[in-house]
Amino acid sequence: MTDPEFLALPDLASRALAGSVVYADDEFFAEKENLILPSEPVFDPDLFGHKGKVYDGWETRRRRSPGQDAAIVRLGVPGVVRGVVVDTAFFRGNFPPQVAVDGAWIDGYPGTDELPGAHWRPLVPAAAAEGDTRNLFAVSDPVSVTHVRLRMIPDGGVARLRVHGEPTPDPAFLGGTVDLAAAENGGRVVDCSDLFYSSPANIIAPGRSRIMGEGWENARRRDGGNDHVTVALAGQGTVDHVEIDTSYYVGNAPGSASLRGIARAEDLEHPDRWVDLVPRTPLQPDCRHRYLVGSGSGAEPGAEPGAADLVRFVRLDVFPDGGIARLRVHGRLSTEALDLLAARVAQARHTGLMRS
Numbered sequence: 281m282t283d284p285e286f287l288a289l290p291d292l293a294s295r296a297l298a299g300s301v302v303y304a305d306d307e308f309f310a311e312k313e314n315l316i317l318p319s320e321p322v323f324d325p326d327l328f329g330h331k332g333k334v335y336d337g338w339e340t341r342r343r344r345s346p347g348q349d350a351a352i353v354r355l356g357v358p359g360v361v362r363g364v365v366v367d368t369a370f371f372r373g374n375f376p377p378q379v380a381v382d383g384a385w386i387d388g389y390p391g392t393d394e395l396p397g398a399h400w401r402p403l404v405p406a407a408a409a410e411g412d413t414r415n416l417f418a419v420s421d422p423v424s425v426t427h428v429r430l431r432m433i434p435d436g437g438v439a440r441l442r443v444h445g446e447p448t449p450d451p452a453f454l455g456g457t458v459d460l461a462a463a464e465n466g467g468r469v470v471d472c473s474d475l476f477y478s479s480p481a482n483i484i485a486p487g488r489s490r491i492m493g494e495g496w497e498n499a500r501r502r503d504g505g506n507d508h509v510t511v512a513l514a515g516q517g518t519v520d521h522v523e524i525d526t527s528y529y530v531g532n533a534p535g536s537a538s539l540r541g542i543a544r545a546e547d548l549e550h551p552d553r554w555v556d557l558v559p560r561t562p563l564q565p566d567c568r569h570r571y572l573v574g575s576g577s578g579a580e581p582g583a584e585p586g587a588a589d590l591v592r593f594v595r596l597d598v599f600p601d602g603g604i605a606r607l608r609v610h611g612r613l614s615t616e617a618l619d620l621l622a623a624r625v626a627q628a629r630h631t632g633l634m635r636s
Contacts, residue, residue, distance in 0.1 A: 284418060286363025286444045293428065293443040294318055297356030298488065298527060298568040301338075302427075303392045304351040309339035310437060312351045313530075315430070321439035323370040335370065339437030348433045349376075352395050354567065357447045358385070358426045361403055365442035366415040366430070375411035376436035380404055383425030389564045395427065406433055424448040452572055453610075457520045461594065461609035462486070466514035470593070471548075473507045474498035474601075480509040483596075483607040492528040495605035498598075508597040513609060515617030516543060516590045519557055523608035524596070525568040533565040534602030539609075541591035548593060557594065568606075590614060 293299040293316045304312035314321075314337050321336040328334060340349040361383060368375040381404040386395070403425075404417040430441055461467040463484045472480040476499035482489070483496045498507045519541060526533040538560040547553040558571045594609055613621075 284363055284416060286418060287365075287416075289362055289444040289446060290357075291442045292355040292357050292359045292361070292445050292447065293353045293441060294356060296488070298525070299356035300354045300527070300566045302352055302354050302564070302566070303395050304338065304340075304349070306340040306349050306435075307338060308341040310335045310337050312338045314338055315351060315438065315441045316353060317440065321367065321369040335437055335439070337369070337371065337437050337439035339371070339374065340432065340435045343435040346434075348431050349435050350396075350429055350431045352427055352429045353441065353443070354427050355425070355443065356568070357449065358424050359445040359447040360422055360424050361419045361428065361443055361445040363419055363444045364404055364417045364428075365440070365444070366409060366417070366438055367440040367442070368409060368411050368413055368415065368437070369439040370412060371437040371439060372411045374437050376409055376432035376434070376438070378406050378433035379409045379415065379438070380406040380431040380433065381417070381419075382429040382431070383421065383423070384427050384429070385424060386426050389562075389567055389569055391564070398427070400429055401425075403428065406431075419445075453521050453570060455520050455610075457610040457612055458514075459608050460513040460515070460517050460519070460611045460613070461511050461607055462514075467609075468512050469509060470512045471508075471510035471595075472496075473505075473509070477603075483509070483604050484511060485606075489525070489527055489605040492603065495527075495529065495603050497529070497532065497603035498601050501601040506597055506599045507601045508595055510548070510593055510595045511607065511609070512593050513591065513611075515613045515621065516592045517611045517613040517617060518589045519573045519591055519594075519609055519611040521573055521610050522558055522571050523568060523606065523610075524558070524563065524571070524604065525606040525608075526563055526603065527566055527568060527605040529603035529605065530565045532603050534563050534598035534600075534604070536560050536562045536599045537604075538597045538599075539594055540597070541594045543590045543592050545592070554595065555591075557591070560597075560599065
């Protein structure tokens with residue numbers, strides 16, 4: 281039998297696209313986060329823990345009462361699901377006899393207590409599953425979703441969940457912007473309150489973090505303050521949208537965060553001159569948060585921003601402490617900043633030609 285066509289579509293749940301397992305009503309034997317690891321599942325016959333055999337997947341305890349077990353995945357990218365793979369690799373005597381998959385569109389970043397009550401629609405109705413097998417299910421529902429719920433009926437273990445589909449990106453975040461904070465574009469960290477566990481420079485590094493150690497994590501605060509980091513952008517510009525990513529920070533993400541901006545270096549020590557880009561807002565663990573920013577966001581493409589809209593430095597405050605994987609500050613450089621960069625490049629080229 282040939283593989284179904286949906287396997288050629290991206291895995292919307294993958295960690296590589298910022299997917300996250302945000303809820304499970306039981307994970308006694310094996311952690312829910314294993315479900316969306318990009319790697320293939322592995323098995324060590326000699327590996328045991330204090331709860332029993334260690335599996336590379338999600339496994340619940342044996343049910344002794346009616347019901348079923350569920351896990352909820354926030355897709356890295358919303359989309360139309362075309363097919364699902366429920367991989368029960370190495371689960372032979374402890375796989376679920378039936379599985380089902382539901383989907384829902386949920387705006388924003390709700391807490392886990394709000395997710396079970398969402399309006400869930402069936403993507404894969406309850407269907408028989410086999411052990412130690414990649415169980416493949418085509419999906420015909422054409423509606424985009426942000427979350428999927430895997431149900432094991434009644435219990436058992438699943439190694440991996442793959443959710444193949446067509447991305448449905450939010451057009452509000454698809455403007456002609458660049459990441460002004462990125463190290464590769466000239467952004468740099470100029471101030472930080474605490475770097476006990478890892479460097480704040482990690483938050484402006486290329487790509488997505490792959491482990492908790494690739495972000496910025498501070499020590500636990502025991503006073504009344506909060507931790508913060510200040511980044512000099514590639515140049516003065518307007519901010520269109522922001523990403524504050526807490527991926528892999530599950531039990532140590534900040535409770536909330538804010539992002540402020542300022543146009544001039546001489547104003548860095550004057551808190552009253554900073555402007556809110558993202559007002560203080562709650563953060564979810566292990567989540568890539570995206571926020572539209574009012575400053576300059578309604579301007580016509582190519583329009584020159586006013587002086588009040590320009591930002592040269594941004595300060596991320598986390599309350600009271602906690603880890604941040606990445607900070608992205610998408611925006612547009614001002615004409616003056618672009619001209620300054622062009623002049624530097626032209627000077628370098630001229631010097632190079634002279635030396636040759």
